[in-house]
Ligand SMILES: Nc1ncnc2c1ncn2[C@@H]1O[C@H](COP(=O)(O)OP(=O)(O)OP(=O)(O)O)[C@@H](O)[C@H]1O
């Protein structure tokens with residue numbers, strides 16, 4: 001089919017699609033593409049007329065195209081992509097900067113083929129985050145539930161003294177409120193996964209954020225006689241205010257929880273270009289090099305027994321990380337065991 005006919009027939013259709021679309025000839029030459037394809041494959045200038053293998057190298061794509069064009073089969077491939085590379089090569093060349101694309105190749109009339117391209121990078125990341133999730137949740141809920149069942153059973157013994165009954169009831173209460181905390185944290189995390197926070201960003205200042213954080217954390221700090229000092233830059237920032245308050249409060253509560261009595265915690269804002277950096281510094285137990293990469297995982301705690309005893313769910317930092325990610329920000333930590341830790345949350349000013 002001459003190119004002009006092809007354009008007449010398909011260009012309106014493919015421009016209307018959300019996917020990147022390439023129509024390829026029997027010899028794997030790109031005959032027609034839409035604008036989305038150009039944004040997904042920005043390393044080539046002008047897709048039309050190029051060979052498919054010059055746009056994305058890697059045997060899987062080329063083999064799939066062959067199967068589609070010669071055997072009229074439909075193929076679907078999800079692969080890492082970096083610049084013009086796919087598969088393992090994209091991994092090696094991209095060093096963490098590769099993206100995940102899904103290519104769906106289908107036969108089209110007159111021995112042509114059509115390739116549709118979807119960027120799956122975000123979806124892929126979320127599914128990785130979820131991987132061990134169910135087994136972790138079950139385990140974390142089972143521990144307090146076992147205690148509740150056990151002590152409830154003991155309570156049915158008619159020979160118990162009032163003192164014993166009160167003691168067992170207290171254990172049941174403590175464990176059920178722990179379960180409640182896990183569930184409400186999990187619900188928050190799930191809502192963050194789905195959040196379209198772009199719509200609920202507001203203008204606020206770091207001073208206002210710190211005021212809220214103070215009211216959330218003062219009680220715990222006072223209980224340990226820890227002074228929390230706030231140094232705002234009194235800077236305007238566009239963010240999801242209540243989530244940022246929650247993130248900074250989680251960091252401050254950790255600083256308090258993992259420090260000795262009568263120490264200091266500092267909360268400070270610095271502006272770096274168009275980013276706002278909020279750091280929380282403590283003089284606490286610190287975190288070893290081996291544990292640092294793991295503390296942002298759901299349910300991970302350095303000292304499981306101790307943290308659970310103090311009511312920790314191990315979800316606090318993964319909530320902070322999620323809040324950073326949905327603001328296109330980052331959370332970093334540096335720490336010296338025995339000396340203290342600094343957690344730094346960076347978010348764009350607008
Ligand atoms: N400031 C800190 N100093 C030392 N260790 C820390 C600090 N913050 C976090 N950690 C370590 O990282 C682990 C994970 O922290 P996270 O806040 O996710 O969970 P948690 O504090 O145990 O429970 P919670 O969900 O109640 O916050 C903690 O158990 C602790 O071992």
Ligand SMILES: [Mg+2]
Nearest residue numbers: 254312316317
């Ligand atoms: Mg915590």
